[in-house]
Amino acid sequence: xxxxxxxxxxxxxxxxxxxQLGSVAACVLVWHFASTLRIDLGVITFSNVPTPQAVxxxxxxxxxxxxxxxHLGSSLARVFSxxxxxxxxxxxxxxxxxxxxxxxxxxxxxxxxxxxxxxxAWIPLAILMFPSSEASMIFITxxxxxxxxxxNTIHGVEAVDPRLIASSRSLGASPRAILREVVLPGALxxxxxxxxxxxxxxxxxxxxxxxxxxxxxxxYYTWSSYVIQNYADIVVGMLLIGLLGMGSSWLIKRxxxxxxxxxxxxxxx
Amino acid sequence: xxxxxxxxxxYQHHSSDKSNRNPAVALGEINAQQLSIxxxxxxxxxxxxxxxxxxxxxxxxVCLLGPSGCGKSTLLGALAGHIIPANGVLEVDGQTITxxxxxxxxxxxxxxLFPWLNVVDNVAFGLKMRGVNKAERHAQALEMLQQVGLxxxxxxxxxxxxxxxxxxxxxxxxxxxxxxLLLMDEPFGALDAQTRLKMQQLLLDIWGRIRTTLVFVTxxxxxxxxxxxxxxxxxPRPGRFIENLPVNFARPRTTELVTTPEFMQLKRHCLDxxxxxxxxxxxxxxxxxxxxxxxIAV
Numbered sequence: 001x002x003x004x005x006x007x008x009x010x011x012x013x014x015x016x017x018x019x020q021l022g023s024v025a026a027c028v029l030v031w032h033f034a035s036t037l038r039i040d041l042g043v044i045t046f047s048n049v050p051t052p053q054a055v056x057x058x059x060x061x062x063x064x065x066x067x068x069x070x071h072l073g074s075s076l077a078r079v080f081s082x083x084x085x086x087x088x089x090x091x092x093x094x095x096x097x098x099x100x101x102x103x104x105x106x107x108x109x110x111x112x113x114x115x116x117x118x119x120x121a122w123i124p125l126a127i128l129m130f131p132s133s134e135a136s137m138i139f140i141t142x143x144x145x146x147x148x149x150x151x152n153t154i155h156g157v158e159a160v161d162p163r164l165i166a167s168s169r170s171l172g173a174s175p176r177a178i179l180r181e182v183v184l185p186g187a188l189x190x191x192x193x194x195x196x197x198x199x200x201x202x203x204x205x206x207x208x209x210x211x212x213x214x215x216x217x218x219x220y221y222t223w224s225s226y227v228i229q230n231y232a233d234i235v236v237g238m239l240l241i242g243l244l245g246m247g248s249s250w251l252i253k254r255x256x257x258x259x260x261x262x263x264x265x266x267x268x269x
Numbered sequence: 270x271x272x273x274x275x276x277x278x279x280y281q282h283h284s285s286d287k288s289n290r291n292p293a294v295a296l297g298e299i300n301a302q303q304l305s306i307x308x309x310x311x312x313x314x315x316x317x318x319x320x321x322x323x324x325x326x327x328x329x330x331v332c333l334l335g336p337s338g339c340g341k342s343t344l345l346g347a348l349a350g351h352i353i354p355a356n357g358v359l360e361v362d363g364q365t366i367t368x369x370x371x372x373x374x375x376x377x378x379x380x381x382l383f384p385w386l387n388v389v390d391n392v393a394f395g396l397k398m399r400g401v402n403k404a405e406r407h408a409q410a411l412e413m414l415q416q417v418g419l420x421x422x423x424x425x426x427x428x429x430x431x432x433x434x435x436x437x438x439x440x441x442x443x444x445x446x447x448x449x450l451l452l453m454d455e456p457f458g459a460l461d462a463q464t465r466l467k468m469q470q471l472l473l474d475i476w477g478r479i480r481t482t483l484v485f486v487t488x489x490x491x492x493x494x495x496x497x498x499x500x501x502x503x504x505p506r507p508g509r510f511i512e513n514l515p516v517n518f519a520r521p522r523t524t525e526l527v528t529t530p531e532f533m534q535l536k537r538h539c540l541d542x543x544x545x546x547x548x549x550x551x552x553x554x555x556x557x558x559x560x561x562x563x564x565i566a567v
Contacts, residue, residue, distance in 0.1 A: 166351050166557050167381040171446065172371035172398040181394075185385040262385050262426045 028052055050232040055239070058232035067221075074216035075206055075244070078134070082141030082209075083202045090146050090198070091191055094153025099183065115147050119205035127212060137209040137217075144205030145198035152194025156187030189263045192256030199252050203245035207237075218244070296362045297449035297482030299325040299348065304357035306343050306508075308558055317343040317554060319507030320357065330476060330483045332493035332500045336543060337553050340508025341486045345452050346556030348484060349375040361449060371395050373450045374443030375556065379459045381439065382427035388438050389414065389423040395446040413441040416475060433464040437471065444479060451476075453485045454556050457492070466524060469495055473522060490539045491527060494518075502542050512542055 011019075031052055033039075038047040050058075062068050093111075096103045119140050126136035160183055168182045210219030222237025257264065306318040317340040325331050333341040346352040347359060350369040359366050361373065369375075382391050389410045390397075396406035414420045417437040427435055436456055443451060457465040469492060476483055487493050493500050494516055502512040516535065518526055526532055 161380070162557055163377055163381045164383060166349075166369070167375065167377065168383075168394070168398075169351070169369035170349055170371065170373065170375040171395040171442065173394075174398070177398055181397075182383065185383070188385070260385065262428065265426055265428045 048231065050235055054232040055235045058230075058236045059239075062233070062236060070216045071218050071221050072240075072244075074213070074220075075210070075218040078137050078209065078217065079141050079202050079206060079244075079248075082138045083145045083199060085138075086142045086145035086149055086198060086202070087195060089142075090149030090194065091153050094150050094191070094194075095157055095179065095183065095187070097150075098154045098157025098187070099179070111147075111150065114143075117143075119144050119208040120211075123208065123212060133212050133214065137213060140209035141202045141205050145202040148197040148201055149191070149194040152190050152197070153187060156190025156194075157183055159190065160186035189256070189260050192252065192260065196249050196252045196256065199249045200245050203241055203248070206241060296327045297325075298327045298362050299323070299450070299482065299484070300358065300360045300363075302358040304344075304347070304359050305355045306340070306347055306352060307355040308343065308352075308554070316355075316507040318347070318354075319509050321508070321510055323501060323510065323513075325482060325484065327482055328480045330485070330496060330498045332497035333484065333486045333503060334490065334493040334500050334539065334543075335488065335503030335508070336505055337488060339503040339505035340554060341488075341503050342454050342556045343508065343554050343558070344503075345375075345454050345484060345486050346558065348450065349373055349452050349556060351375075351556055352558050371398070371446040372448050373452060374446055374448035376436070376439045376443055376451070376453045376456045377556070378455045379432065379435070382435055382442070384427055387424050387426055388419065388430070391427065391438055392442045392445055394442060409445060410441075413445045414438070416444070416478070417441045417471065431464075432460050433468055436460070436468060440472070440475065444475070444481075448481055451481045451483045452556075453483070455487055456485075458487070458489075465492070470524075472496065473520070477521065490536055490543070494532060494535055494539070495522060495527060500539070502539065514539070 031049075034046040035049045035051040039045070040047055093107065097107055098104075122140055122143055123136075126139050127133070130136040130139060164182055164186060165178055168178050173181060206217070207219035207222055210217040211223050213220040218237055218240050222234055222241070225231070225233035225237060301321060301323050303320045303322060304318060305316060305320050307314055308317045309315055321344070333344060335341045343352060347354050348361075348366065350366050350373060366373070382388075383394065386394065389407055392413050393401075393406040393410035396409060401409075411420055411423060414423055417440055419434060419437050419441070422430060422434065427438065430438065439456070440451075457468045460468060473496065485493075485496060497516050500512070500514040500516060501510050502514060503509065504511045514535070518532070
């Protein structure tokens, strides 16, 4: 792929990277001026927004406090457990619903009903349903990741060309082989789109989930910083969630690219 | 593998002498009586094929020729087992067709190679379904690719091949199962004229070597006349045979054939047959039936 790109004379890697870094730098610069000049536009005011410098020193403090690793570890464990369960449930249900109209009629109405419910609305019920707060937090990150994974899997399965399935039957594939050898690989690019989006939404729900945490977690850190009016720390928490979410989504995408090498060649039809 | 490895001398006179065919391997005699196929549901239901009778001999090359939407692909779909007939008898070697089988290999018009498998794994798919181990199925697949002249692209993805090469891989993928019937639904319809001609010659060459029963759907008169032992000409809605036309040109056939007076005469005859149906444009039917019915349950 790399040499293909080069022959098409696309912008070099250095140019691309400097453009991407430049855009981040520009955002920081705007933030810097808006917060140090305490710009007040009436509908929006930056007078209480911490400056980049304040945030940097807050990061420094967090790094020195030995609290960062427990915060990160707790959050990663929660997001990871919720996400893995959502991936298993979402892909399995998606395959079943995508393949069988009966399953679709039975399972989709309640799922469609649950889908628009935001993570924060689940908190009271999650506390009631799960004996440990850990389990309820994992449940909330699970609900966040489940629907993008489920819907993209269904879409991927339904988009598998019926002629490919017919061909495989004419080549002697049993129903199980059709699922394993045709439907699953055919839906894989779409499944990975769902897994990548689901990773993001899982982090998305983290602050909500960790509102019920007692002590640790990036979301808890962000929420408690707001409660104790430690504004610079809020931004630190936000940035950490953003970075971790972006990083893990990128990781999922790379795994997906690695598992579907044929897909990029098709021009993503 | 013996029937796949007949030498070229055998291929020279295969059409005049079919007696050396090993009857214990694959026969592939098709028998249809009063066969009707209905498509659609409720008020939109219609008879795509109406009470047709025909018999195709083992090793025979038959073209189903007719205008778009005449039901020829539907009939092919029924032979493959993807469409269940409404009435009548449809048998291969005395066995009623109840569903798809690797003994009845199907080649579609385009894009049915598995995009996630490379060329050799696509060809080896049928063997994998039979539980053949990897080394053995790769060896056989490479041999099959050699037969269609593509052994050097074995590790490529299908999307990296030209349309003609993809169709050759499709043919290899079907033939590796040693089918009694080879069913082809306008397999060269999407190719440019030059490639199509090459593919027709390649197909005749392969068929000369393996001599399976071949049912080939086309709307191209030249193609049907160049390839077939016999042409069944169909009329649309309801689909019926309006002519059973033997094509007795000597084999092996070369491109010179298409400019001979005899060829022209038969072509004129076919044009006359098909011209009766002009003015009616019907949507193209697929060997998988109508779109809403293509969802195949596990």
